[in-house]
Amino acid sequence: MSTTHPSAVATLREVGLRDGLQSVSTIVGTADKCRWVDAAHAAGMREIEVGSMVPARLLPQLADTEAVLQHALQLPGxxxxxxxxxxxxxxxxxxxxAHAxxxxxxxxxxxxxxxLRKTPDEVVAEVARIRAARDASGSRAIIEGGVGTAFGCTLQGEVSEAEVLRLLQALLDAGADRVSxxxxxxxxxxxMVSRLFDKAVHRVGDRLRYAHFHDTRGMGLANAYAAWQAGVRGFDACLGGIGGCPHAPGASGNVATEDLAYMLERMGAQTGAQVPALLQLRRQLQQWLPNExxxxxxWRAGVIRPHAGPMPDTATACL
Amino acid sequence: MSTTHPSAVATLREVGLRDGLQSVSTIVGTADKCRWVDAAHAAGMREIEVGSMVPARLLPQLADTEAVLQHALQLPGxxxxxxxxxxxxxxxxxxxxAHAxxxxxxxxxxxxxxxLRKTPDEVVAEVARIRAARDASGSRAIIEGGVGTAFGCTLQGEVSEAEVLRLLQALLDAGADRVSxxxxxxxxxxxMVSRLFDKAVHRVGDRLRYAHFHDTRGMGLANAYAAWQAGVRGFDACLGGIGGCPHAPGASGNVATEDLAYMLERMGAQTGAQVPALLQLRRQLQQWLPNExxxxxxWRAGVIRPHAGPMPDTATACL
Structure with a gap:
């Protein structure tokens, strides 16, 4: 289509290099991470979270974040x-x-x-300092406040909607450009997603940019659809659904990039992502993470091929 | 809760003994099928499709449908x-x-x-004959017209919404008590689910009783949520997600009963199903189908346990 209604454009952010790799023990080499970034970019991904600026002793898997970032910064768009x-x-x-x-x-x-060893409001105060540092540096890097455990927490149990909404606003007031x-x-x-995202979009509009779901209990795509309905148009996802939850060993990880890209494509959204290329990259990822x-x-069924062939001659009354 | 708004009550129909087993080569013995029915009933399931009345030579896995049905008919409610x-x-x-x-x-x-070796309208005509036979017999068995390939077909490609809606109405006009x-x-x-179910509910109301989704490409729960939003309150599902698609060998099957029951429970719906008991039954099913x-x-993560224990001491800034 030559023209697209803005509401049908979605952005998928690949977070496998950060949220995915931080929870796997295998260390993927810098050259392979750069190949991953290249292939994701070639597959049409337009935002990639390449790593985490934490001390290398805490997350040796992400110790090369600066190097991967330098590589990613060279890719157009x-x-x-x-x-x-x-x-x-x-x-x-x-x-x-970094761009963001x-x-x-x-x-x-x-x-x-x-x-984080901080209260939520101490993080808000840190965002104000980050904003000041960003502005003083002359950088135009986007500051995004990412509100996690927004739907509950294994330590605390329930997390109140009012507190989540307060913190979204506080992050923006402290100088974040956008929130997730x-x-x-x-x-x-x-x-839950429908309720909270409806309220959050009502409160902060399109400054609520990304929704980040894990597929721990199979509801990742259903939750993404609920967020889409609330008006959110940005989604985090991990290639191959990596990125487990430390409280559910062996469980599914983040929403799989290829699954979410395909669902959005089938729904008529424009993500720019080419699903067959993502499925190819997933096969490469399995080679980089042979034990994960x-x-x-x-990946099991592949994309829908029109007229895949004759029906098996079973006459068994499928439904 | 002592009182429940009707709209929050959902019915899960276990179809694993029919749609699941018909696509599995392992033949589960009649005694084990009856144990499955008993355990599903004990876990709170209130409708079970126990088999298929087709010639045994076509589906030897379901040749004992009458025997399983006789057993199921003894279970209260x-x-x-x-x-x-x-x-x-x-x-x-x-x-x-049979009740239905x-x-x-x-x-x-x-x-x-x-x-089926028939056109859709020949099936409609057969439903009229079935209705006449049912009424002549004095039976009160429910006749349900199940409209399949409602969202597309591997042979034909697209299936028009108008044709699906026409056939729903034709089935009811021919004497079906309800449709799916x-x-x-x-x-x-x-x-797609939202569009078609909205129109179908508008057309036939709560005579549209069940939604039946496969999880071939991971969208099963998302589709169920979309149907729920359209007002549908009945869902087919297969324990353990069995029930593959003949066009996607190895792909995921039907929506898994335990996953769907849990999603609905978390959403506040009353299904009557006890998810831990379903997870236990799933482990039993794996023993009955050791090679499937x-x-x-x-099943990987289990249900959410409040306060599962302390956080791992990683300080790695999860999101």
């Missing part, structure tokens, strides 16, 4: 983003020229203290 | 249904005392001819 847990990480990201910085915040106080909502531990269901289970469903 | 491809099958079902008979119709003419819509070959996406891959996601 690609937004190269990194996770930054604090001002120090943001300073590294700014120095390296995602600052994680846990709406669950218990999870925030355990995971994440089901960090796989507790969301589509009714990949997830997702599309 | 259980609707025991069978698939009947034609009047002859219906006469068998009526003689055996599902008559499959393919909205795709090509699929209908290949699968099935994505026989796994072509549906949630936007089971599908679904919930």
């Amino acid at each position: 690609l937004v190269a983003s990194v996770l930054v847990p604090n001002l120090k990480g943001a300073e590294r990201a700014l120095a390296a020229g 910085m995602i600052v994680p915040l846990s709406a669950s106080h218990a999870h925030s203290l355990a995971n 909502l994440a089901d960090t531990v796989g507790h969301a269901d589509p009714a 289970p990949l997830h997702g469903s599309l | 259980l609707v025991a249904s069978v698939l009947v491809p034609n009047l002859k099958g219906a006469e068998r079902a009526l003689a055996a005392g 008979m599902i008559v499959p119709l393919s909205a795709s003419h090509a699929h209908s001819l290949a699968n 819509l099935a994505d026989t070959v796994g072509h549906a996406d949630p936007a 891959p089971l599908h679904g996601s919930l």
Whole structure:
């Protein structure tokens, strides 16, 4: 189509190099990570979170984030983003020229203290410092506040919608350019997603840019559809559904990029992603991670081929 | 809750003994099938499709349908249904005392001819004969017209919404008590489901009783959620996600009963199903089908346990 209604355009952000690899023990080499970035870009992905600006001793899998970022920054039309847990990480990201910085915040106080050693409001204050540093540097890097455990938490149990909405607004007030909502531990269901995203979109409009779902209990695509219906047009996803939940060993990880891209394509959305190329890249990923289970469903059946051939002559009254 | 809004009550129909087993080469013995029915009933399932009234030479896996039906008819509060491809099958079902008979119709003419050796309108005419036989017998067995390939077909490609809607109405006019819509070959996406179910509910109201989705490309739960939103409150599902598509060997099968029950429970719907008992039954099913891959996601992670324990001490800034 030569013209496209804006509401049918979706952005898929590949986060496998960050959220995926941080939860697998295999260390993928820098050259292979750059091949992954190249292939994802060639497959039409236009935003890739290439790593995390955390100390290498904490996440040796992501110790080469700067090198991967430098590579990604050379690709035309690609937004190269990194996770930054604090001002120090943001300073590294700014120095390296990242296009976007995602600052994680846990709406669950218990999870925030355990995971980030800060209360949510201390993270908000850090975002204000990151904004000041960004502006002082002359950089135009986007600051995204990523609100995690937005649908519940294994430590704290329920997380209140009001607190999530307050924190979204607080992040924007502190200087974040945009915000996202994440089901960090796989507790969301589509009714919850519909309720919370409706309220969040009402509150902050299209500054709510990304939805991040895990497929821990099979509801990843259903949740993505519910968020789509609420008006969200950006989705995080991991190739091959990698990115497990530390509380559910062996469980499915993030929504699989190839599955989500295909669902959106079938729904008529324009993602720019070429699903057959993503399926090819998934096969490559399995070679890079030979001992890690990949997830997702599309790889088994493949995309729908019109007129695939005659029916098996069973006459068994399928339904 | 002591009072429940009717719209939050959902019925899950276990179809694994029919749609699941008909696509599996392993023959499960009659005693084990009866154990399956017993355990599903004990887990709160209130409708089970126990088999298919087709000649044993076509589907030896289902040759004992009458025996399983006789067993199921003894269980209190259980609707025991069978698939009947034609009047002859219906006469068998009526003689055996089935509570409900599902008559499959393919909205795709090509699929209908290949699968049932009849055009869709010839199936409608057969439903009229089945209705006459049912009424003449004095039976109160429910006649359900199941419209398959409602979202596309591997032989014919697209299937028009108008034709599906016409056939739903024609089935009811011919004497079906209720109708259902099935994505026989796994072509549906949630936007298609939303469009077609909205129109179908508008046309026939709550006589559209069941939605039947395969998870061939991972969209089974998303499609179920879309149908739920359109007002449908009945869902077919197969324990362990068995029930493959003959056009996608090795692909995921029907929506997994345990995953769908859990999604609906999390959404606040009352299904009556006890998910932990379904997960236990799934483990039993794997023993009955030792060489068949089971599908679904919930079995890996299990249900959400509040306060599962302390966070791993990683401080790695999850999102």
